[in-house]
Amino acid sequence: MKKQKRTPWALGAVLILAGGVAAKGEDLTVYLQNTATAEFMTLVAAKGVTAKIFRGIGVRIHWELGGPAKTGGAGIVIQFDSNAPSRFRPDAFAYATPFDYTRTCIHIFYDRVLGSVPRKLAPELLGHVMAHEIGHLLERTDGHSETGVMKAHWTTGDYDLMSMGPLSFTAGDVSAIRGYWSGSR
Numbered sequence: 653m654k655k656q657k658r659t660p661w662a663l664g665a666v667l668i669l670a671g672g673v674a675a676k677g678e679d680l681t682v683y684l685q686n687t688a689t690a691e692f693m694t695l696v697a698a699k700g701v702t703a704k705i706f707r708g709i710g711v712r713i714h715w716e717l718g719g720p721a722k723t724g725g726a727g728i729v730i731q732f733d734s735n736a737p738s739r740f741r742p743d744a745f746a747y748a749t750p751f752d753y754t755r756t757c758i759h760i761f762y763d764r765v766l767g768s769v770p771r772k773l774a775p776e777l778l779g780h781v782m783a784h785e786i787g788h789l790l791e792r793t794d795g796h797s798e799t800g801v802m803k804a805h806w807t808t809g810d811y812d813l814m815s816m817g818p819l820s821f822t823a824g825d826v827s828a829i830r831g832y833w834s835g836s837r
């Protein structure tokens with residue numbers, strides 16, 4: 653009986669930690685390029701999923717169109733690509749270049765994302781793909797976690813979870829993501 657009591661306490665501790673992170677709050681501008689290749693409503697819903705995932709760890713995303721060069725601001729750039737050659741990173745939905753700040757940082761193969769799940773799940777998957785790649789850039793690593801947003805390969809079980817609500821970043825991911833702001837100040 654005692655053992656069962658410990659589980660809710662552990663869960664509570666995690667929630668308090670997440671709340672502490674959220675209380676501080678950080679802002680992140682994400683620029684979207686070549687959005688014409690994406691269906692408008694799917695993209696709107698996907699942005700909502702991505703924003704919710706980051707809001708859960710205290711990061712507010714501000715969406716812009718175009719590139720930081722136009723506005724002179726810092727930020728992360730996501731470019732939507734369709735019809736990439738099938739032999740180019742064939743098993744990937746997207747890729748990020750976390751160590752190269754001179755070029756577009758994230759490329760998303762929109763048609764591959766849409767073709768991988770039933771239509772109604774497309775916004776959830778696209779939202780998680782964007783969150784995953786932004787996660788790579790903020791953590792400045794191409795490494796992955798065992799579970800959640802930063803998992804290397806999501807299974808159909810993960811897709812089922814996504815349909816019920818966003819996946820989470822692990823505690824390790826959260827502290828690495830926070831390093832993006834603490835390291836640059």
Ligand SMILES: [Zn+2]
Pocket residue numbers: 784788794795796803804
């Ligand atoms: Zn990855």
